[in-house]
Amino acid sequence: MFSPEMFRLHGHSLIDLLADRLSAQLQGQGAVLPWRDPVTEDTRWQRPLPQQPTLDAEHWLQQLQQDILPGGLAIHHVRNMGHQVAAPLPMAALCDLVASLSNQAMAVYEAGPTATMLERQVIRWLSTLVGWDSPRLNGLLTSGGNQANLTALLAARQRALPGNSWQQGVPSQGRLCILASEHSHYSISRAAGIMGLGTAAVVTVACDAEGRMQPAALQQAHAACVAQGQQVMAVVASAACTPTGSIDPLGAIGLYCRAHQLWLHVDGAHGASGLLSARHRMALDGIALADSVVWDGHKLLYMPATVSAVLFRDPANRHAAFAQEASYLFQGDTMDDFNTSTSTLECTKRMMGLKLWTAFSLYGVEGLGALVDQVYGLAQQLAHKLAADPAFELLMAPQTNIVCFRHRGEDSDRHAMNAHQAVLRQRLVQSGAFHITQVTLDGQIWLRTALMNPFTSAEDLDALLAALQQPLQ
Ligand SMILES: Cc1ncc(COP(=O)(O)O)c(C=O)c1O
Known part of the structure; x- marks a missing residue:
């Protein structure tokens, strides 16, 4: 349980695995969220309490690679634009270790x-x-x-x-x-x-x-x-x-x-x-x-x-x-x-x-400030694209990296408009292509993005707007 050599061995493999995932996510590969219905998913996690070991360390690593990590929200994915959660600095993650x-x-x-x-x-x-x-x-x-x-x-x-x-x-x-x-x-x-x-x-x-x-x-x-x-x-x-x-x-x-x-x-x-x-x-x-x-x-x-x-x-x-x-x-x-x-x-x-x-110590205020500049800038870019596109309504000019907007759709009454936004978001999130959130303000549902990833590009923003305009089936 406490073997330094096992720690070294599996630690190296783990870092390799995590570095590969980080690289893939920063390049926009794979799903942002492999959506699984939580009620069905829950049935997979009801195995009896192990009295004896059920995994050795190699299989643990395999399960991490094949199931546990791929089942999560890909936090460094350039099309993850939902919650205000950092795509953490890898060196900071090492500090947590x-x-x-x-x-x-x-x-x-x-x-x-x-x-x-x-x-x-x-x-x-x-x-x-x-x-x-x-x-x-x-x-x-x-x-x-x-x-x-x-x-x-x-x-x-x-x-x-x-x-x-x-x-x-x-x-x-x-x-x-x-x-x-x-x-x-x-x-x-x-x-x-x-x-x-x-x-x-x-x-x-x-x-x-x-x-x-x-x-x-x-x-x-x-x-x-x-x-x-x-x-x-x-x-x-x-x-x-x-x-x-x-x-x-x-x-x-x-x-x-x-x-x-x-x-x-x-x-x-x-x-x-x-x-x-x-x-x-x-x-x-x-x-x-x-x-x-x-x-x-x-x-x-x-x-x-x-x-x-x-x-x-x-x-x-x-x-x-x-x-x-x-x-x-x-x-x-x-x-x-x-x-x-x-x-x-x-x-x-x-x-x-x-x-x-x-x-x-590694990046200074300037290095960290550049990340803030980048994601605030992305929010401005998205707002400009939304304001220029008649298919969308921008709630307000962003003051930080959060942008709220609606797809105009066909519907004019408030209830139908709200339902339209919620359906659009659900479809998008469950497709795994993007992650965005929604917020209700004065009884109106708005789509909401928190642009947290400095590697998100203008093409990713264009792709988001295009995906939201795909006809609903
Ligand atoms: C303005 C504000 N205050 C507080 C919180 C709560 O922070 P935490 O999730 O770290 O508890 C949040 C989280 O989104 C927030 O946006």
Whole structure:
């Protein structure tokens, strides 16, 4: 089970296999998604629990090659344009292998000393990009944007309530509320539910036709909350929002929050990576006015899932979310500053810093920013093609790498138009030729692409539009 020679042998074969798949996907070979009906598929995965071995390592590799890997979504395929999931950098994937075998548990400094330092280094770099040069550490890495948003909002709750809400809970009088864009990610209302505020505590703020939070609507929503005796715990701006990739006006929102002493949380899970690009950075102007920022590595930082950063303008807030006593881990002395589990939901966590540290060290901000430029550019190209083609309707000019559009088809009534988009998407995805998603906005279904792969070409975009125009059978 632990033979170093077996690890070496099968590791080499595995890397060869993965490198071949990577090469094929980047050249657009094979299906993007070999669609299998999940109910039928599930029947194949109900074999009895093995009491004795059922595979040797060679057959394991064979099964990986013939069944497990080909059955998945080909994440590096140039025609994979669906979800906001990175086509990960191969070197970052190697870092995950290092993280797995070295298994630095991270909870406390002594369980992963260098892993802790790598995380601290990466947090400092990301903070610098936001515009915060803090001498004290002001953030943490955690597993995924959902947890990251919860962590930031827990810190905001702790600041909002006098006393210690961690110990005493949330009073029912003078209810707390969160003001968030109507397009904010569901993790915001989920966090409100988890925190015991109830999802109704999230008050939605209207957006303009470009999907951006309207500062005037924020002001109105704030005034309405105050008039009802509610306390605004945080304002959540999206950069960018999930449905359309729109970026809220962070400067105007930030100034409003500063003037009214409101905690501003910027959910930059998707779009904070725009900070890497000299061309697109200005769309995020004002982000430094935030109190907290979330930034996913496994989206536009091209990391394998998962790695998300939570950053605080005031370093004192790094420990605000969790105020836990556990004498078997924390001694309450200066070491706690180096014990990552004092500031994250996780106790044991993966060594997530290595892959980010490696990517910044190997490619620099410029190299990583070029990937962002490339996929934002692809979104512009697709938007131009859609705007020029009478068969399609473009929802809005893309602000990031997400493009929403509809095929006009023959139908004019809303219900039939919606059904047409859904059928088109289903047909396309199940054909394995492309992967795209859909989103419902104001009762209308739009086709949605997240252009994540810098190797996607103009020909791939043309082929997508051609495929969507094939007559339905
Ligand atoms: C704006 C935004 N916030 C948060 C999340 C949640 O991130 P994760 O999937 O890493 O939990 C997403 C995911 O798509 C997102 O788009």
